Amino acid sequence: MDFEQIRHLEQLPEEELAERILKIRKEQGKNVCLLAHLYQRKKITELADFVGDSYGLSKSAAQFEGGKYIVFAGVRFMAESARILARPEQEVLHPDPEAGCPMADMASLPQVLQAWDFLKIGKKTTPITYMNSTADIKAFCGENEGTICTSSNALKTFEWAFKKSDRVFFLPDEHLGRNTALKFGISPEDIAIWDPEKENGVDPESYGDAKVVLWRGYCPVHMKFTVRDIDHVRKFYPKAKIIVHPECTSDVVERADYVGSTDFIRTYVAKETKPGDQIFIGTEVNLIQNLSAQYPDRLISKLHRSLCLTMYQINLGRILYTLENLDTFERVEIPASVQYHAKVALERMLSLQG
Ligand code: SF4
Missing domain, CATH: 3.40.50.10800 (NadA-like)
Incomplete structure (x- = not known):
């Protein structure tokens, strides 16, 4: 990996990076499938083929027609899951192999x-x-x-x-x-x-x-939300609804109005809220900012500062570098026996969903 080149790309204006990414995407057509987790920045989600949670994204990539190269904008375990579920002929690339999930x-x-x-x-x-x-x-x-x-x-x-x-x-x-x-x-x-x-x-x-x-x-991100944050919102925004992710501590979960996955949060805001509503959310800040941009007629705010630093390591410069070096960029690889048993566990999970 040419770190000097990556640093150079990371300094370029977002508009230029987005343009260059779009150009490669056009040239590559269905060859490339760009996935972005819901915790990625808006500029990245706007360029992606799919935006979602880690499991949903991996499934979409495996079903994507073509999709020789799967570029995963998320943390390392997500790229690994995409590898586990991908078809054998697909290659999975993680723009920053150092971006792991601390948990x-x-x-x-x-x-x-x-x-x-x-x-x-x-x-x-x-x-x-x-x-x-x-x-x-x-x-x-x-x-x-x-x-x-x-x-x-x-x-x-x-x-x-x-x-x-x-x-x-x-x-x-x-x-x-x-x-x-x-x-x-x-x-x-x-x-x-x-x-x-x-x-x-x-x-x-x-x-x-x-x-x-x-x-x-x-x-470390969801641990930041406390009962004090909830009390604060209740005091100053008595009409607001509070929704948190189940990675929060049980006392926070107990006092929230709703608890659910990233997808639940997204669906709740889309289907259960209306203009003028106030919603405070306890999850990663980029999901909250993206929702707030999508629904500017509601107050959608974070319960506390909540940036996931390793998610943030993925940026447009890194994605462009990956796309410019599709043939040589490091692949996500998993030993065959690990892949086999991990897939057994994933398939077991799927069979439980009926
Ligand atoms: S928010 Fe970041 S640290 Fe927390 S589980 Fe997700 S990837 Fe891991």
């Missing part, structure tokens, strides 16, 4: 295997990993009769897991895990934490009876 990177395979050795004894345990995890962890779940969930179908995966086992081992997001467990009816006393930073995950005593063991991982 996904909080669970490494050796750490998870250490926990698993301990947790699989005694109770029949099903591992469930959130989509926001590395390909290794997805494969671990596939190999151990577990599955993957998104923030929209987490509850369904709990129902499935408890029909065939006594305990769920949920990773890597403690908060999505806890919010789902509580919604499923598990009492707080039946939930234990596995902290990978501590020897034997903190307190081995508590795992014996726990129905749900949560990996101590979190999204």
